[in-house]
Amino acid sequence: MIRVGLTGGIASGKSTVSALLAEHGAVVIDADLIAREVVARGTPGLEAVVAEFGADLLTADGDLDRPAMGRLVFGDPDARRRLESIIHPLVHRRSAELEAEAADSAVVVHDIPLLAEGGRAGSFDAVVVVDVPTEVQVARMVADRGWSREDAEARIAAQATREERLAIATHVVDNTGTLEELRRRVAGLHDELAGRA
Template sequence: MTVRVGLTGGIASGKSTVSAILAERGAVVIDADLLAREVVARGTPGLAAVVEEFGPEVLTSDGELDRAAVGALVFADPDARRRLEAIIHPLVHRRSAEQEAAAPEDAVVVHDIPLLAEVGRVGSFDAVVVVDAPAELQVQRMVEDRGWTREEAESRIAAQATREQRLAIATHVVDNTGSLDDLRRQVEAIYDELAGQA
């Protein structure tokens, strides 16, 4: 039996590292961010729909989606964000369903969904793993690792679900305030438990 797992965490919480550890252990990881890029790649119906909704100024000179321009547009305007999500989310959902259907029958299938707490799909998973880190640590990581300003980091955190909202949906919490070894131990224990249910 396939075990369906939702994986989420705030920006710079360490979710990508957790996702990589789960994949190393044998989980089939379906990355919603990666799919969100694929469904609006140049030449796709998804990109055409975004251009139709927001205009050609969301394209780069070579016809790709201008992520920075779109990001600036939707982070400042909740209505624009909803309109963008209405295009992208169904396309991502369809692709993730196709990938899950291709997984082995007894797999642990991990859906890596940054905005899981926001999109209301928690009930469709057997377990929800939340990677947790305090906001101050998230800000520090974005400033140090990504070169963002403190204001950019704080506004990105503010645009996501709160830490409390994410923790409220968790069946498993990964505390990412320690070392990589600490993180790996927690994730491997959770994987072993989930694999035992498959």
Template sequence: MRVGLTGGIASGKSTVAGILAGLGAVVIDADQLARDVVARGTPGLARVVELFGPEVLTPEGDLDRPTVGRIVFGDEAQRKALEAIVHPLVFERYAALEEGAPAGALVVHDIPLLAESGRAEGFDAVLVVDVPVETQVERMLRDRGMTREDAEARIAAQATREQRRAVATHVIENTGTLAELRARVEQVHAELASR
């Protein structure tokens, strides 16, 4: 079964992915793949440098993610240009990893921008981890050291809560305790595994 997993920044989607992996699901992480396809020495990184210039590299030759973030999260055209490079490379890797999953496995595609990509209908189920926007902002200020302005810009660059919920077959609220979140994820996993 192919399952899409998404949620806004700082919603707890990575925690949910970890719980699902612990329950035996095969989790394919789009964020990790997005890092892999622009790692030092890759054609993806060369294309990003061609687009934005050498100032997006660290002295060691790696992608300077905070610098790229400042460029793209305030400029939709720049963000779309970056996505046009990264997304096709990520989707190629996804397909290869999915083909390698064991028969009958619950394959969870952890995709932060699933609602934005228009690919939600390609999954048997879509799990959306949901929290209020103010909770996202509070978590980014507390856990990631962002300014309120940076946090709000990142949220504004993503789909709205309503847009994400509109593609969901299952909504996983993440405003309670970790134990409550785990219980909800276990419930959804059991339902999907029984299909």
């Protein structure tokens, strides 16, 4: 087995690379999906979030109001740390369970958007960073997501810098070209990682 950390800034194409690696047979463990699972309605994770932040963060149906939670923690580092102290241990535990189920020869890809920020890069056999220039990130968020330039730049500023991500990389996937070029790059990357597994 080879344990791979996959990361990239917002609108870098990390999710596309993750999906392409899965097409090649990699076991993808998506931290964002797990983070949603661990605070789903009826979970101990959601109960802990409500105990910490209050029931105002629930929708009428009893689900976590993700936009409201985002507004609360986005500009408040202390609130974000408190939320992360609840969610991160639950995500780590579930990720470890999924990894334990993978075959010995598997390429196990941990898709972690904030890998550079979390200081866990050293726990992987390889770290893949999907990279595009900041201006490309902004252009994609404006064109594809309908964000304002200011909102896009603020979200980028809240993440690790491009340089900080590249500093933890053992492999860099340039995603400034076409989807076909990206497919070729990811195929070569998977072959290399599978050879090491």
